[in-house]
Amino acid sequence: MGRPTVHDIAREAGVSLATVDRVLNARPGVRAQTVERVQNAVQRLGYVRDTYAANLARQREYRFAFVLPDGASQFVETFKAALQEAIGAQIGERISARIEAVPSHDPHAVVRVLNALPADKLDGVAIMTPETPQVRDAVARLKDEGLPVVALVSDLPSSGRDHFVGINSFQAGRTAGVLMGRFACAKSGQVLVVTNSMHARDSVERRLGFDEVMAETFPHISVLPSLETHDDPDRTDRIIAEAFRSNSDLLGVYSMGPGNVALLNALRSTGRLQDLVVVAHELTPSTRIALQDGEIDAVINQNVGHLVRSALRVLRAKCDGSEIFEAQERIRIDIVLRENLP
Amino acid sequence: MGRPTVHDIAREAGVSLATVDRVLNARPGVRAQTVERVQNAVQRLGYVRDTYAANLARQREYRFAFVLPDGASQFVETFKAALQEAIGAQIGERISARIEAVPSHDPHAVVRVLNALPADKLDGVAIMTPETPQVRDAVARLKDEGLPVVALVSDLPSSGRDHFVGINSFQAGRTAGVLMGRFACAKSGQVLVVTNSMHARDSVERRLGFDEVMAETFPHISVLPSLETHDDPDRTDRIIAEAFRSNSDLLGVYSMGPGNVALLNALRSTGRLQDLVVVAHELTPSTRIALQDGEIDAVINQNVGHLVRSALRVLRAKCDGSEIFEAQERIRIDIVLRENLP
DNA sequence: TGGTAGTTGAGGTACGTATATCACGTAAAG
C-alpha cells in the first residue's frame, strides 16, 4: 500500500477520523492521553500530511508581499523581472505575490509601507531594505501578527525575521579580493573601492572581507578608502577623475554596490579602463555587456532567479510549518567571468 | 473569483463536464467543432489544470529510474547522496526513484540495464553515461515505449533524449582556461592537462575550449598533450613523474575528469604542488579539502543538488506534458575558490 | 422503419484532507 492516510491513523490509534483531525490541526477538545495515542500512530506509520490535498480542501492560497526598493537600480529591476516570471510559472502553486515599491532612500517610507501591510490579507512578507531600528520594529510587529518574514539580499538580524535569503557579504568581499589580487598578478599599486554609500551594512561587510584578503594575501597592493557615489553620476565622474589624478599606480577597481552604469562611464572617460582589473557585484544588463567587452573582469553575483524561488519556497514552508531543505536554500556566491556567463 | 475550473469551462463553452473532460484528456468521441469550442473557452478563461488535484484524483505516482555509473568516482557518490536527499525531501511530491548502478567501464552493461528497464513500471529515466551508438539505440527504444528520457551531465545528442541536464563542456573548458591563464600571471611555461580518458566526449570538449582560450589569450603558455590516467593510481604516478622530468617550466595542471584523488597524490609527491596553478572539475570531498589547503586554486563545478532537482523537475514536466521553466533548468558553470566554497 | 455508430449529457464515485454538525457518552458541578 502507498502512503498512510488519516484513515490509517484513525484505525491504528483506535480513534475516529474527527479526533485525528483535531490532533493534527491542533484543535482543542482532546485529552492529552488521546493526543499521544494519535501522535504515536503518526510516528509508527510514518504519516506525512499530503499538503496538496490539504490545500485543495481548505482552498488555501499563499498571499505574499514583496517590499522592494523602488529606484533606478538594475539589480532590483532584474529581481522584479525574475519575480514576475516565477509567479507566472508558478500558476498552479496557489501563490500570489504583490510588489510594494518603496522609495529607496527614505527610511521612513519603508516603515510606513510595512506598517500599512494588511496582515489579515497576507500569508508572508519578503523585505529587501537596509537595516534600521525602525525597520526592525516593524518586522517585529509583523511577526507579532503571525506573519512569516523573510529578509532578502540584505539581512535584518535581531529583527526576528524567520529567514535570510541572500549571500554572506563578508565572504563575497573576500571572493572579490582574491580575484582582484590574483588577476592583478603580483604587481604593486593601488586599488579603488567604490560604492554608493557606506551606510549600507552590505558595503561595510564586503569591504571588511575584501580588506582582510588583501592584507593577508596581497600586501603589495594598497586598498584606498571607499569612495561614495551617492548614486550621483556627476559626483561619480568627479571622484573617479580625482582618484586617477592622485594615484599613479592604480591596478584595479572594486565596485561594491549598485551604480555600475555611472561608474563604468566615469572609468571609460579616464581612458584606462582596459588596463584595470575591475571586479563588480551583481549581474545586470550593463555589467553583462561590460563583462563581454572585457571592461569588467569578474562579477560577483547572487542569482536573482534563485533568490526569488528560495524566498517563495521558504515563505511557503513557514506557512505550512514544514521543514526547510537547507541545501537547496543556500544561495551561492557566483563568480561570473566572460567565459561562464549564463 | 479565483482560478477557473472545469466547471467554468463547461459553462463558458456551453457543454457538459463530461465533454470538457473528454477534450482536456484527449479522449475520443468528441466532434472537432466541439473540441474547438472547449479549447476556445480554455483560452478565454485562461484555464490551467490544477496538477495537484489531478494527481490526487488519478492517484498518480512518478516512478523514475536513474542509471548511474557504479564506481569509485566521488562525483557520482556525491550525486547519489544528493539524489537520496532530494527524494527524501520530496515526500509529498509523489516521486519515487530507483537507482540502477552500471559498471562504469562496460559499455555493454549500460545497454543491458537500459534494455532491462521495465517500461510499464516507469514514468521516466535519467541516464548518466558516455555516449555510444548502442546507448543511442537503447534510448531511442525507451522513447518508443513512451518514456521521457533525460541525459545527465554527459549529453546524448541525436539519441532523441528529451532534455540534457548539465553544463556545456566547451564553455567549462574555456572557463578553466581563463582561470589558468590569469592565475599563472603572464609567466611563460607549460601546462599539463590530465584526464582519465580522452574517449569521453566531455573531456574532448573541455580540452577544445581550454585550448581555444589558451591560444587566443595566453599564447606564451604552451599546453601539453592530454595525459590519460585510465583511473589507475600507479599509472597516474608514473605519467606525472615523467611529465615533471621532461618539462622544466611547468606552471599548472588542468584536471579535466574524475580521478582527482590519485592525481593530487601524484602531484604531492613531486613536492611542487604549492607552486602550481591547479584547476580541477567537480566539487567533491577531496577537491574541497585541496581547495581549502590551497593545493587546488579553482574548481569548475556543476552543483549536484541542482542537477538532481532539475532532472526531477524536467522528468515531471515531461510526464505532465507541461512547459519547462528554462531559466530555472539552466545549470550554471560554478567557479569555486577557497573563498566562496559553499 | 429499424439499426447502428457517433456524440453529448447527467450523474456518480473516488482521491486525501478540512471542517462542520449532531449525538452520545462520562464526570464534575450545582
Place this chain on the structure above:
DNA sequence: CTTTACGTGATATACGTACCTCAACTACCA
C-alpha cells in the same frame, strides 16, 4: 438528581480533477 461541560464518534460536504456508466439524441444507411 439534574445540569453543564468536556471528550469523542459518526456522518456529511467540499475542494478540483479523473474516470466510469447509462441514457439520450443525431445522422446516416440499409
